[in-house]
Amino acid sequence: MGRKDDAINFLRQVLADGPMSVADIEADARGAGVLGESQRISQSKPFRTAREALGIVPQKSSMAGGWVWALPPKVP
Numbered sequence: 001m002g003r004k005d006d007a008i009n010f011l012r013q014v015l016a017d018g019p020m021s022v023a024d025i026e027a028d029a030r031g032a033g034v035l036g037e038s039q040r041i042s043q044s045k046p047f048r049t050a051r052e053a054l055g056i057v058p059q060k061s062s063m064a065g066g067w068v069w070a071l072p073p074k075v076p
Contacts, residue, residue, distance in 0.1 A: 003046035004053075005013035007046040008044065008050040008054060010028075010029060010032060010048075011025075011050050011054055011069070011071075012054070012071070015070060016071070017069045019059075019068045019069065019072035020057070020069060021066050021067070021068055023035060026041045031065070054071060054072075055072040056072070057072070
């Protein structure tokens with residue numbers, strides 16, 4: 001499995017229960033070994049590609065808050 005596939009599977013798993021802050025996603029990704037220790041998720045090509053493949057649209061949680069990622073709603 002490639003790095004993009006690893007990122008897709010990771011994002012599906014961590015976002016399965018709903019939206020999550022990018023900071024928390026990064027921390028979990030580092031803990032799972034799918035993101036480098038000092039790397040930002042926005043600087044990771046596999047995660048950028050995975051985000052696009054899954055249809056994730058980053059949203060700002062509030063004016064003072066950080067960014068949040070969520071899987072798009074499932075279409076029946």
